[in-house]
Amino acid sequence: MADSAAESTAERRSPAAAFAARFEAASAGGGLRLAEIPFLTQINLRVDPKSPAAERIGTAIGVPLPVEPGTAAGGGDLEVLWLGPDEWLVVGPDGAGPGLVERLIEAADGEHVSVVDVSAQRTTLVVAGDRARDVLAHGCALDLHPRVFGPGRCAQTMLARAGVVLVAGEDGFRLLVRSSFAGYVAEWLLDVSAEYVAGG
Amino acid sequence: MSVQPYRREGASGRVLRFRFDGREYEGLEGDTLASALLANGVRAVASSVKLGRPRGVYAAGCEEPNALVQIEEPFPEPMLQATTVELYDGLVATGLPGQGRLADRPDPARYDAVHAHCDVLVVGAGPAGIAAASVAARAGARVILADERPEPGGSLLGTAETLDGRPGREWAAEEVVALAALPEVRVLRRTTVLGHYDDNYVIAVERRTNHLGAQAPAGMARERVWRIRARRVVLATGGHERFVAFAGNDLPGVMLAGAARTYANRYRVLPGRRAVVFTTNDSAYAAALDLAGAGVEIAAIADVRQAPGEAWAARCAERGIEVLTGHVVTAAKGEGEVSSVEITPRVGGGAREVPADLLLVSGGWTPVVHLFSQAGGTLRYDEELGAFTPGETRQAVEAAGFARGVGGTGVRTLRACLEDGAEAGRRALAAAGFAMPAEIAVPSAEEEPAAAPAEHLWLVEAPENDGDYGTHFVDLQRDVTVAEVLRATGAGLTSVEHVKRYTTAGTAHDQGKTSGLLTGGVVAHALGVDVAELGTTTFRAPYTPVSFAALAGRDRGPLHDPVRVTAMHEWHAARGALFENVGQWKRPWYYPRQGEGPGEDMEAAVLRECRAAREDVAAMDASTLGKIDVIGPDAAVFLDRLYTNMMSTLKVGSIRYGVMCRPDGMVFDDGTVIRLADDRFLVTTTTGNAAAVLDWMEEWLQTEWPDLRVCCTSVTEQWATVALVGPRSREVLARLAPGLAVDNDSFPFMTWRDAEVAGIEARVCRISFSGELAYEINVSSWFGLALWEAVMASGEVTPYGTETMHVLRAEKGFPIVGQDTDGTVTPQDLGMEWIVSKKKPDFVGKRSFARADTSRPDRKHLVGLLPEDPGVLLPEGAHLVETSALPEPPVPTLGFVTSSYRSAALGRTFALALVSGGRERVGERLYAPVGADLVPVTVTSHVLYDPEGARRDG
Amino acid sequence: MLLIPCPWCGPRDEAEFHYGGQAHVAYPEDPAALSDEEWARYLFFRDNPKGLFAERWSHTAGCRRWFNAVRDTATNEIHAVYRVGEPRPVTA
């Protein structure tokens, strides 16, 4: 054992990295696609939505902070998810973290805001394909009907016994899952999908 | 052609082979086990639970009280009703004596659960349910139609009625196929709605592969729990026929009239050859005529009424069936099954005995109001019906069809049910805000004869000179007779709820579907009061029995509860660590040394790990500690209010240990506070309390101090943490972080530094939970594994687990919140007066330290214990007493052991304990009763190792 | 499973919420000025009515906001929800 642990490589490892092959196998049937999108930038932003800082931040990142509960707004390579009445998650591509934190703090211009890089706090799992809703319905009590929870909607809720941020997109759902729960949620998704993968 | 002596001509379907009570039989596809047994002339299917009396099939659905069976193969499943078990090839079952046997092996089948939402949930796919669902679905509403049977039709399956000129069964099948094809409609067959809860939360169980036996596809869930949230619910649950209490009413061959009709029509099975019919209402006439048409000789109809429906009487006369009005059945007779029936005029005249092998009983029909009542609806007594029907409800639910008692004469009329169902569908649409469809076509049913009123007779009284009610059963499944009900009322019980508990009537797993009202009727009769006045017992979920396997679903085994792991988990597992559950986390407990020879046991491993930490260098994965980023201009003020000690004086770059209390002054959590900037702190919490502390902070900020400009963000999993401990830790850190000045002056105790460690951006904190020189290295959890591997790469750092961590901290007297505290312990009790600020005007818990209770001298203090025999390990939880011999109970206890370990550093065992007035007892000898022994221990300070703190700087 | 209308997120299953006991029990302005009995009353005494009850809930699995609800303890019916700091609405 000491041998395999002997080499330090300072490589990043995403929370669901170990599931890549099983996700791929579960996606082979076509009815369902499971995958991890690792290392996305995620910045937790707390700011009074009525403050000038909130407006300046919207302008600075090119995405006005969505104020309607449970909605997401996108622009460029950023997406802003409503988490609470004064709380958002700004999601961007891998590596955007430090620059984005700076831009947000700069835009606040000394007003009270909270900007915390939480990129490694959660990982992103994709549940897409025709059976995505069926799979999620096994563990999510929200009404996922397209008329109710279509593209542009997001929610903090429970999936099975784990808290998740659920985001509906044009091509399926994304689950933002706490890193320590990633293995549990991955196992849960693979377990549920067994019937849908086998049944087509 | 197989030999099924009671099967009607013209029955079709694949022949299925099955085994019952050790004998081989054949049945037909579409049979239930009950219909197949009846087709083979099997009369006694089971025996009764208390009296061991033979029992036969009584009903044709989930109301069956008698025919309890156990499926033996392919997998044992106890306590099923033969009337609801679909026959499959290879079925092996046995009749049960009222109770079954659990399987002796784990069920290999899959069970799962799913959530669903709809505008309208219709329960029951009989005529009313189909009508309601059709109206709702065609207007575009999201509809779920759930029915417990394998095919739709409800009551239509048992009658020979036609709709729009088609057999009712065919009509139902076609309607439901058309419904299921609509995009927003979900039809759930074989799905029993078990429970109706607040806000139209409805639980149903779908039996998906049970009917396939060994052919069930392996990957498919056998049963599925549906958790349905419906905006509106229509309960089209129909009715159950009830029987009448008379002597011998439990003999095999006695059967509900409607059930017999169903067997003849739906299953093409004759439940007997020569029948007597005993009825209180018109519905049994239809049964009698259908059975006569099927070839059963109807010896007589005993009708309790003087005036049955004229049209029915005329049809019977046409067929030559004798109708005895104003007669009752006084007894069913026979050895083990019915061979004759005693019929007696109600007024004058003697009894006559009619030979028969079948006695069909109808005591009237009871609307199925279980779900309506569970949903909080009231019930009211309907005089004409002789039963309780739905009254008021505050939920968005209504009953339709016979479940609402439509018809008005105590019998179901098809037209009324169809129209009522369609009306319910309309109302549901309106309530859910849908536009009404222009035209709603209700299918046309045959003209039904006008019904005569029913008479509600519950009990056929025993002859006065006899008075024996020992075989007048009211609850067949619980073997409760009128004699027992009379004993209950004779003992002074006047409420049906009390009689239920006294006699157990209605408590069997059939939930008293056939017996509930009958028991009430007999109680009313005995007390001389109205049934309406007595009311019903409470209806509770589940409507029918549900297996624990279905309720557990996939929440078992590895998915029972989330397993949370750190970024380094794979390394620990590969290294052979044993894990400890801490909340939902899996933490390495200890790492047995690997290599040749027998594996290292826990005691040896922990002593070795402890020595490495105290004498050399060791590392632990500390990533599970809760971490909260606290940001804002008022962050320092906020933390001053939550912690007992002062946080606002903490300098940027420094770290302070803190304790939080509840307002009652009891310790809630502890951890370190790191000042990152004037307006930014990083707070750590205990592993198990991370979410609770964040919630606690939010609660105070949102509800008490909304004026404070502070935001709290969880970063528990943002960071992975390695604790590097031991006199050589500085040297190892220096090698890993060549750019970091690690000498004591540059990097003193309780400070932090940003640095590159093993090429990874890190925040290094000089804190110690062991008393040794120690560091906690924090990196982005993406790099957690890389950092850990780098620390371990040289091979000189010993990995250690939570057990060693516990020993090290206990040697230093550091308490663990939740192990050495239990919500009744103050900081002062823990010997930490020093952490309770005297300067701050207030903080959460401060006022409680001035209460008389928190300064009582006999409060339990945290102390150390040294067993006099240094090899004896006290069990955690052991109590402590003053005397070397136990006095008579009750024995006053002084406290208890909270932590107990073997210490490598002390060369002996030791313990921490909460002891009444403990600090005043240092040096005293106490005793811990362990098994039969009283183990002598000496009370010491809780700090047993390096009390001077000489080791923390290395 | 109650369906609790979070003032922000809308109706969600009860399992997403934490119960917070009686509403409008403020932390005393100056605890040191209270007698032991008054302090004990704040710590330990709460109403327990049958009927309408103003109580606190937190949408812990959702937006993490605390809010108040008026619930009928006999029927579980929630008559109103309102934000922290708002007065208890008049309900039937």
Ligand SMILES: [Zn+2]
């Ligand atoms: Zn919410």
